[in-house]
Amino acid sequence: MAEIAVPSPGAEPSARSARRSDVAGFLRDNGVYVALGLLVLGNLLLTDNFASGANLRTQLVQVAPVLIVALGMTLVIGTEGIDLSVGSVMALAAALIPLWLGLGPGPAILIALMVGAAAGAFNGALVAYVGVQPIVATLALFVAGRGLALVLADGQLKQIENEGFLSLGTAEILGVPIIVLIAGVLVLAVMFVARRTTFGRHVVAVGGNPAASFLAGLPVKRTLLTVYVISGVLAAVAGVLATARLTASDPSAVGQLIELSAITAVVVGGTPLSGGGVRVVGTVAGALLVQLIDSTLIKNDVPDSLSQIIQALLIIAAVAVQRRAGAAR
């Protein structure tokens, strides 16, 4: 055995590990929960019937599509990517439903999800194999996806009367709307994938340092492809559910600006835009925060445009906090 210099046992870790006490770090890790708590508290005091079961249901049903899209976005952003095409993929899914409902709700939904997967694979292939920047790669479908959806639907809103399909938007199990249940199950599934699977580890490694991941023999390209496919499928799920709730296929309006809400939810939830981290619970809180801000503003008759401005401000605040916390090291 060769000798190895023995460090004295008194060698304790640097004081840096205690740096979590700094304000920016705390806000980055917990800001979304604090903000959500304050907003809930404010609403409890000021808004009539806020604590009612009916209101809770409405809020959760409304947030479900955004949350589902945001789950996929969380994984994409974990790889230091972005998916702008989610709203258009929702529109594609919405446009496909009435075209295939003749086969029954099951096959129609399956086709919509498969097209979502194909759209994601297109994005992912551009990013992983062609090397296009994510923002540019997904911009293509952001533009073309909704166009295609409108062509498929002849540019028209179509009422849907298939009872089986519509029950997705109305049915409940033990008093919980199916839409909310689906969103909940997907949250748990994505949490599980992020924490416990090799794929989840690969996502943060590739996002944290693609060159190092490549040298360490990780399947970098496959990982990138997969996150975009997941994002595409989840966007299609959101499109299907939104269509069922609306009782109509409306490809011109469904999912408009949802990428903004989803990205806000993810970033506010503490997943760094610079990749290398995935915070699914943060995303859930972020989505709830966006939803509550929206509904609070609507109840107080504040126009939609202002609510969008507030979302933008939220993103800026969250990114500023992330940068501050990063620089504090």
Place this chain on the structure above:
Amino acid sequence: MAAAALRRLRDDGVAVIYVSHKLDELFVICERVTVLRDGRLVHTGPIAGLNRTQLVAHMLGRDVAEVERHGVTSFGEGHEEVTAAPVLEVTGLTREPVLHGVSLAVRPGEVVGLGGLLGAGRSETAKAIAGAEPLDAGEVKVGGRAVRRGSPIAAVKAGIAIIPEDRKAEGIIPQLSVRDNITIAALPRLSKAGLVSEKAQDELVETFMRRLRIKASSPDQKVLELSGGNQQKVLLARCLCMSPKVLILDEPTRGIDVGAKGEIQALVDELAEQGLAVVLISSELEEVVEGADQVVVLKEGAVIDVLRGEDVTEDKLVGALSRG
């Protein structure tokens, strides 16, 4: 340059505290030296009274005699004559315009150094062996079996692990924990059906943190918060928990303090004794010469000389470099 500027500042009456692990700089720039080890002051006094060996001995906490016996690096004597068949066989690696038919072979338990000046193609050779460099021609075999070209995934599967030259850019994944950095390449063997076994993972991490004396507050600490030497040990742990047959070290001790440097050198020695085949690249001649059993000398992307046995000396290496 820097030294002269500092001297001018000194003459103007500025007090200068110069922090460095580059010993040569200390001797050029400083008048007094203070050595800290593990957060404690172990020596302070005029630098004129010290020689390099004494200074290193203070930093390592070892006897001067021991440092002299072992040389400035912590590599042991040469390894015993290795007679087994080569585990790594590299033939005719070519990538225009940087590599021209580089060939080498490493037996189990052997440390083969790559000598050469900056830009001689050492790192390119290392990366090509690890599958991370596109090649025009050439073959890499591990244990007699050809490894698919241009794929780090295939190289890792075949048992080739690499610690890259640029630790920050290509080595550590800064925001991830020490644990995740160590296990990231070993996930296939830590998981079943894509699910990571946290128990197996934690055991592996604990074993390697102890064995390599990685100083971190916990396995959860982010790797970017560690010192350079500990980051390098994390990368070494990442390589070792893949149970490699071939370990490629590109500048493994660059930019880290003398203590960690010695530990890493000693560890490389130990690993070679246990039968690992090692390819070692270092810009420090003494590290290559004391660490390697054989030195393949590169110039402009081609092998110009191979030093073996008695010929592995700094003089011979410098001679080969200047001749070529």
